[in-house]
Amino acid sequence: MSAEGAAPRHPGAEGQLTAGAALTLEGLTAGYDSRPVVNEVSITVAPGEIVSVVGPNGSGKSTLLKAVIGIVQVLGGRVRLDDQEITGWLPEDVARAGVGYVPQVDDVFPPLTVRENLEMGGYLLPTREVQSRLDEVVTVFPRLATMLGRRAGKISGGERKMLAMARAMMLHPRLFVLDEPTANLAPAVASEVLEEHVRGLARRGATALIVEQRARAVLAISDRTYVLAGGRLRMEGSPEELRSSPQFVASFLGGSAGVADIVSESEPGSPP
Amino acid sequence: MSLLLASLGFGLVTAAVLALATVGFTLQFAVTDVLNLAFGAVMIVAAYVAYWVNQAGISVWLGLVAAAIVGSLLSLVLNRFIYAPFQRRRTSSIALVIVALGLTLILEFGLQAFVGGTSVSYQLAQGPTVGSGGFQLTVVQLVIIALALAAMVAVHALLTFTRLGKAMRATAANRSLARTCGIRSDRVVTVTWLLSGALCGVAGTVFAVDAGSFNATSADLFLVLILAAAFLGGPGKAYGAMLGALVIGLATEVSAAYISPAYKDVVAFVLLFAMLAWRPTGLLGDRA
Numbered sequence: 001m002s003a004e005g006a007a008p009r010h011p012g013a014e015g016q017l018t019a020g021a022a023l024t025l026e027g028l029t030a031g032y033d034s035r036p037v038v039n040e041v042s043i044t045v046a047p048g049e050i051v052s053v054v055g056p057n058g059s060g061k062s063t064l065l066k067a068v069i070g071i072v073q074v075l076g077g078r079v080r081l082d083d084q085e086i087t088g089w090l091p092e093d094v095a096r097a098g099v100g101y102v103p104q105v106d107d108v109f110p111p112l113t114v115r116e117n118l119e120m121g122g123y124l125l126p127t128r129e130v131q132s133r134l135d136e137v138v139t140v141f142p143r144l145a146t147m148l149g150r151r152a153g154k155i156s157g158g159e160r161k162m163l164a165m166a167r168a169m170m171l172h173p174r175l176f177v178l179d180e181p182t183a184n185l186a187p188a189v190a191s192e193v194l195e196e197h198v199r200g201l202a203r204r205g206a207t208a209l210i211v212e213q214r215a216r217a218v219l220a221i222s223d224r225t226y227v228l229a230g231g232r233l234r235m236e237g238s239p240e241e242l243r244s245s246p247q248f249v250a251s252f253l254g255g256s257a258g259v260a261d262i263v264s265e266s267e268p269g270s271p272p
Numbered sequence: 273m274s275l276l277l278a279s280l281g282f283g284l285v286t287a288a289v290l291a292l293a294t295v296g297f298t299l300q301f302a303v304t305d306v307l308n309l310a311f312g313a314v315m316i317v318a319a320y321v322a323y324w325v326n327q328a329g330i331s332v333w334l335g336l337v338a339a340a341i342v343g344s345l346l347s348l349v350l351n352r353f354i355y356a357p358f359q360r361r362r363t364s365s366i367a368l369v370i371v372a373l374g375l376t377l378i379l380e381f382g383l384q385a386f387v388g389g390t391s392v393s394y395q396l397a398q399g400p401t402v403g404s405g406g407f408q409l410t411v412v413q414l415v416i417i418a419l420a421l422a423a424m425v426a427v428h429a430l431l432t433f434t435r436l437g438k439a440m441r442a443t444a445a446n447r448s449l450a451r452t453c454g455i456r457s458d459r460v461v462t463v464t465w466l467l468s469g470a471l472c473g474v475a476g477t478v479f480a481v482d483a484g485s486f487n488a489t490s491a492d493l494f495l496v497l498i499l500a501a502a503f504l505g506g507p508g509k510a511y512g513a514m515l516g517a518l519v520i521g522l523a524t525e526v527s528a529a530y531i532s533p534a535y536k537d538v539v540a541f542v543l544l545f546a547m548l549a550w551r552p553t554g555l556l557g558d559r560a
């Protein structure tokens with residue numbers, strides 16, 4: 001069993017509890033070159049919750065996350081982390097506020113070694129704390145321990161995704177923003193990432209907002225799931241509610257109808 | 273044999289000058305995304321600063337320190353007032369290259385209007401010659417090589433062991449990811465212009481020392497060698513730049529001795545073309 005079991009093996013080490021932050025998106029509109037790609041999205045994530053966003057390719061999921069962490073222009077609406085408004089903050093300041101981000105692509109620094117990637121994750125830590133935090137994080141991803149000296153560009157896709165998550169963990173973020181952490185991973189590795197690692201983050205107290213393609217798998221670990229299509233929220237619900245929605249089942253859990261149904265049958269901008 | 277040794281000696285000196293310049297140039301490109309073709313012009317401005325210090329009766333090696341400072345500040349100014357504003361407007365990188373070429377002309381002809389068209393030289397004793405057989409170097413040449421070696425060791429230590437150097441490499445590899453780690457990339461970029469500008473100033477001065485005499489446009493051809501060395505090693509790769517400078521420096525001087533000095537810059541590019549055909553991303557570049 002991996003290190004992040006329910007009872008921390010070393011209290012204060014990798015099992016250390018984080019006080020998760022609440023994230024609130026209020027009517028968030030964001031896009032590129034002043035052209036909106038996501039429109040008036042409102043999402044709430046309570047401390048310690050795992051909330052997921054699913055939706056077809058190109059529906060604006062990555063854009064939404066990038067707007068939250070400050071690398072895409074916010075055109076309207078607000079982002080709040082606990083009681084602090086972080087709308088339009090620079091990504092380096094959002095990181096300081098306690099948000100860890102794992103992008104969908106380009107999620108590591110390929111020319112840097114695995115160790116150096118983790119050090120960059122801990123860039124804001126006092127220098128003397130970097131090594132001990134690195135040791136803690138590596139106990140969560142034991143496979144990384146054997147490859148600290150290798151260049152991140154040379155490790156496998158699964159190892160790379162774990163490195164990206166480990167890097168984001170270095171600062172003890174209160175909120176994790178994860179963009180398709182299982183994309184391009186073999187099914188076994190994908191379920192390890194979701195079942196063990198994403199769940200592990202929440203078990204240690206952190207909040208997570210996660211975008212996923214694997215609807216069935218992500219539903220299993222989510223407290224609540226939102227459906228984004230064409231840049232707007234179309235549905236929202238607990239896993240049970242969505243599993244019993246014929247529309248959701250048809251679109252995401254393998255039915256005959258397609259995503260188009262959700263898009264066409266919903267009133268734009270008003271989640272059913 | 274002694275011809276080969278002699279040309280290897282010249283080659284090492286050329287390689288040393290080229291390494292100082294190319295490492296600065298390639299760091300700039302890697303971290304700031306600017307292919308700063310005005311690098312040669314800044315080198316010459318800095319070389320003149322050392323010249324003015326030298327004219328005041330002060331050692332050119334102290335002039336070199338002044339040149340490093342001016343190279344540093346001038347590079348920062350170019351970025352702050354020219355490159356960064358264009359980058360903020362999302363000017364394409366090819367348009368930025370044209371901007372850099374324009375800057376080269378402005379700097380060089382501005383300088384020429386000020387200093388005139390005649391060449392100048394530093395006042396400095398070459399010192400005794402050391403070496404054996406055909407392999408002979410003057411003390412000044414040895415100082416240039418030592419300076420280059422020291423700078424390469426310092427750059428290596430910076431990039432490998434320091435928080436700043438690692439943040440520079442992270443910013444070069446993926447700027448937005450670096451920012452999400454909390455790295456203030458604008459500060460990293462500023463520091464990179466200062467450091468690479470200092471290398472540019474040092475390179476300009478030792479280039480002028482090595483050349484013997486220089487004028488406002490003397491570095492034009494040298495810029496071409498910098499480009500050859502940088503792309504030979506793999507653009508943006510600091511160690512590639514060192515290796516590229518060594519290869520180009522030795523190859524140009526050895527071919528000058530055996531073929532004709534007229535062809536030495538051509539040889540640099542024959543090497544570059546052959547290497548690009550064999551390995552498009554450069555000797556130490558990532559495999560495409």
Ligand SMILES: Nc1ncnc2c1ncn2[C@@H]1O[C@H](COP(=O)(O)OP(=O)(O)O)[C@@H](O)[C@H]1O
Pocket residue numbers: 032037055056057058059060061062063064
């Ligand atoms: N850097 C960008 N500049 C302009 N448009 C972009 C950019 N990135 C994504 N887009 C556009 O935004 C839309 C949503 O993309 P994205 O957020 O990546 O969707 P998803 O993550 O749901 O697949 C797409 O139409 C895409 O073409």
Ligand SMILES: [Mg+2]
Pocket residue numbers: 061062063104179180
């Ligand atoms: Mg995406």
